Amino acid sequence: MKRKFLYVMVLSLLAIMLIGFNIASAWPQKDDKSVQGGTESKEEATLKPQVTINIDKTKLTNGGTVIVTGKAPEGKPVYIEVWTEKKVRAARLDAEIDKETGKRPYIFYITDEMPAFYNLLFPKEFSDVLEKEKKEGRKWSVSNLLRNTGATVIFEAPAQAKIDRYQTTLWASIIGSRGEKLPPMDKSENKRRAMQLVKAKFRDLSVVFKADVEINPDGSFKAPIQLPDNAPPGKYYVVAKVDKDTKSETIVFENSISFPSVYLDNAGRTVNLFIPFLLTVAVTTFGVLMGAGGGFILNPLLVMLGLPHTVVAGTVMPTVLFSQGSGIYNYSRIKFISWKLGITLGLAMLAGGFIGPKLTELITLEQYKFLFGWILIILAALMFWQTTPKYIEKNKKEQAILKEYQRRAIEAAKKKKEGGK
Amino acid sequence: MKKSLFLAISLMILFLSPALSTATELKLGVLPRLTEKEMIEGFTPLAQYLEKELGVKVKLIVPKDFDTWTKEAKAGAYDIAYTNPYLYVIVKKDLKHAQPIAIASEPEIGTKLYGTIIVRKDSPIKSIADLKGKTIAATDPGSAGAYLVQMLMLQKAKIKKEDVKIIFEKKRDPVAEAVLAGKADAGFLRDDDVEKLKVGGDKFRKLGKSDPIPNWVIFIGKKMDPAMATKIKNAILKLKPGDLQSIKVLAPARIDGFVPATDKDFTIMINAAKAAGAY
Numbered sequence: 077m078k079r080k081f082l083y084v085m086v087l088s089l090l091a092i093m094l095i096g097f098n099i100a101s102a103w104p105q106k107d108d109k110s111v112q113g114g115t116e117s118k119e120e121a122t123l124k125p126q127v128t129i130n131i132d133k134t135k136l137t138n139g140g141t142v143i144v145t146g147k148a149p150e151g152k153p154v155y156i157e158v159w160t161e162k163k164v165r166a167a168r169l170d171a172e173i174d175k176e177t178g179k180r181p182y183i184f185y186i187t188d189e190m191p192a193f194y195n196l197l198f199p200k201e202f203s204d205v206l207e208k209e210k211k212e213g214r215k216w217s218v219s220n221l222l223r224n225t226g227a228t229v230i231f232e233a234p235a236q237a238k239i240d241r242y243q244t245t246l247w248a249s250i251i252g253s254r255g256e257k258l259p260p261m262d263k264s265e266n267k268r269r270a271m272q273l274v275k276a277k278f279r280d281l282s283v284v285f286k287a288d289v290e291i292n293p294d295g296s297f298k299a300p301i302q303l304p305d306n307a308p309p310g311k312y313y314v315v316a317k318v319d320k321d322t323k324s325e326t327i328v329f330e331n332s333i334s335f336p337s338v339y340l341d342n343a344g345r346t347v348n349l350f351i352p353f354l355l356t357v358a359v360t361t362f363g364v365l366m367g368a369g370g371g372f373i374l375n376p377l378l379v380m381l382g383l384p385h386t387v388v389a390g391t392v393m394p395t396v397l398f399s400q401g402s403g404i405y406n407y408s409r410i411k412f413i414s415w416k417l418g419i420t421l422g423l424a425m426l427a428g429g430f431i432g433p434k435l436t437e438l439i440t441l442e443q444y445k446f447l448f449g450w451i452l453i454i455l456a457a458l459m460f461w462q463t464t465p466k467y468i469e470k471n472k473k474e475q476a477i478l479k480e481y482q483r484r485a486i487e488a489a490k491k492k493k494e495g496g497k
Numbered sequence: 498m499k500k501s502l503f504l505a506i507s508l509m510i511l512f513l514s515p516a517l518s519t520a521t522e523l524k525l526g527v528l529p530r531l532t533e534k535e536m537i538e539g540f541t542p543l544a545q546y547l548e549k550e551l552g553v554k555v556k557l558i559v560p561k562d563f564d565t566w567t568k569e570a571k572a573g574a575y576d577i578a579y580t581n582p583y584l585y586v587i588v589k590k591d592l593k594h595a596q597p598i599a600i601a602s603e604p605e606i607g608t609k610l611y612g613t614i615i616v617r618k619d620s621p622i623k624s625i626a627d628l629k630g631k632t633i634a635a636t637d638p639g640s641a642g643a644y645l646v647q648m649l650m651l652q653k654a655k656i657k658k659e660d661v662k663i664i665f666e667k668k669r670d671p672v673a674e675a676v677l678a679g680k681a682d683a684g685f686l687r688d689d690d691v692e693k694l695k696v697g698g699d700k701f702r703k704l705g706k707s708d709p710i711p712n713w714v715i716f717i718g719k720k721m722d723p724a725m726a727t728k729i730k731n732a733i734l735k736l737k738p739g740d741l742q743s744i745k746v747l748a749p750a751r752i753d754g755f756v757p758a759t760d761k762d763f764t765i766m767i768n769a770a771k772a773a774g775a776y
Contacts, residue, residue, distance in 0.1 A: 151737075151740045151741060151742070152739060152740060152741060153739075153740075153741040153744055199741060201741060201745055202745070223748060223749070223751060224748050224749050225744070225748060226604065226744035226748040226753055228604060228605075229604045229605065259697065262692055262693065262694070262697060262698060262699075263692060264692060264693045265693070265695070291741065318739070319604070319739050319753075320604070320605075
């Protein structure tokens with residue numbers, strides 16, 4: 077009896093082992109390729125397990141933090157790509173000397189399909205790579221960063237943007253053209269240019285790239301997605317990726333904004349209107365006092381608020397109409413306007429105003445600030461010089477004319493007042 | 498008893514000392530396919546990783562050009578060497594003891610390369626057999642994926658080296674431009690390079706795709722203590738494609754891991770080199 081029982085046990089064990097062996101050999105082994113030797117096919121990727129992903133909330137108001145958790149294959153890196161449905165313009169003039177030809181290409185790249193918000197989160201293990209790239213200062217490169225973190229194949233959302241390119245010249249800008257449109261680029265060139273446009277659009281490396289994904293030995297991971305309060309409203313897409321073939325499904329969360337915050341389409345960001353409103357009241361009061369619309373002072377202040385210089389330059393233009401309208405009315409009442417001089421200067425402004433916008437589009441924020449700074453310094457120096465006793469002495473005649481104008485204006489106003497009575 | 502044991506241990510230490518002394522520094526010689534700066538930046542993490550894993554100093558050597566690397570590799574100057582599959586078979590011819598450790602995997606293409614032959618979309622050439630008597634543009638006589646493997650494709654189509662005129666254009670874009678301009682009737686390119694062409698890959702038709710050839714190879718290039726050779730092999734093979742640790746070490750070198758290799762993997766390369774009269 078005992079012997080029979082022993083036989084049954086042994087046979088059962090053998091059967092279990094045999095079934096187990098068959099199942100194991102039929103199942104694709106994770107390390108099969110490493111024991112078989114030889115070359116590996118990328119088609120094997122279809123057998124790789126997928127990545128799971130979850131988020132702790134699906135709605136945010138005026139930005140906030142969403143925590144992403146999930147599970148990926150053990151020992152693999154996890155990257156998280158986040159982008160918004162809102163698109164914005166990004167442009168860059170390639171004027172760097174080509175290593176092969178030794179010439180500056182002057183090719184202008186532009187897209188209207190850049191995600192207005194884009195984040196690529198790396199595993200925490202790559203924080204040193206990020207720090208190293210930050211040390212490059214303004215010379216940091218998206219392609220270097222992606223290559224050194226193994227994320228070149230992960231960078232996808234901005235690479236989908238259709239990028240146009242133009243062979244541009246200074247003359248083309250003067251006549252209001254971007255230049256000759258060049259044939260479309262292939263996928264890999266488009267991706268390379270998209271990397272440069274990400275840098276041109278977001279400028280600061282740490283705004284876009286973060287080493288925030290914490291990966292545990294079992295493959296589970298966690299990362300925060302931080303949306304600043306100036307992030308666009310609408311849907312945000314999140315995907316966790318291990319490589320180009322192994323990724324999670326796309327999950328969505330939504331960000332909403334409330335007044336006085338408004339979304340600026342062409343800037344690709346949300347702005348609280350309260351601050352620029354107060355700033356503009358103060359600036360315009362002083363601006364009109366100096367015979368300007370206030371744009372010169374408003375411009376750098378709005379750039380400091382984080383708005384793109386192209387949008388600031390464009391937006392301030394029509395707003396100056398308001399301050400100038402009320403300013404013209406009041407200056408004409410006190411007879412301080414010389415229409416002959418004004419119209420002559422106005423015609424020159426018409427020409428400059430036509431050329432300026434195209435040039436603004438071609439220059440970087442750094443070049444814009446440099447140019448703007450120098451113009452302000454020169455103007456400040458000129459005005460300061462005009463306040464020196466030596467200058468005042470030299471220009472007594474001018475002062476006399478000014479005083480005469482003031483006297484006449486006061487008299488005219490007095491007469492009008494008396495006539496009114 | 499104690500005396501004889503002491504004597505045996507002393508003799509063993511004495512016997513092993515030459516092998517141990519060679520392991521104080523290992524030389525890692527990499528073929529300079531990029532600029533010296535890029536090569537140093539790319540392969541320093543690998544040298545540091547090996548140093549940590551093996552417990553000996555690993556010196557990275559980036560020779561000034563392919564010829565210098567080949568000369569030094571053939572002379573057994575590198576303990577560990579990294580090169581393209583063609584130069585590996587050339588070096589192996591002279592350096593019989595060279596042992597391949599692993600084939601590199603790249604994020605976009607994996608561990609295999611394919612060659613292709615392109616013609617203009619409107620070209621009357623319909624098959625590889627039609628290339629007899631034609632002019633063909635290729636990149637470089639030493640290019641595995643853009644010359645040698647295509648010569649094997651021609652050989653299979655019963656076309657000898659003498660039956661075609663080959664012009665070398667150094668890089669992939671000039672090859673495509675030569676075909677587009679009519680300077681050459683066909684062009685030899687790496688298959689994955691066609692879509693990267695500046696003039697646009699859609700302007701061409703492919704006559705065929707080669708059999709796969711292995712990607713770049715890392716090998717032991719010097720006679721050494723077998724225990725150290727095993728240690729090196731294990732350290733390299735720990736860097737499996739796509740693993741976090743592999744990417745951390747290898748991403749700057751534009752690779753994402755290694756898979757084991759044997760000399761059998763390079764048979765196609767030997768055949769291709771023979772077809773081109775370059776072996």
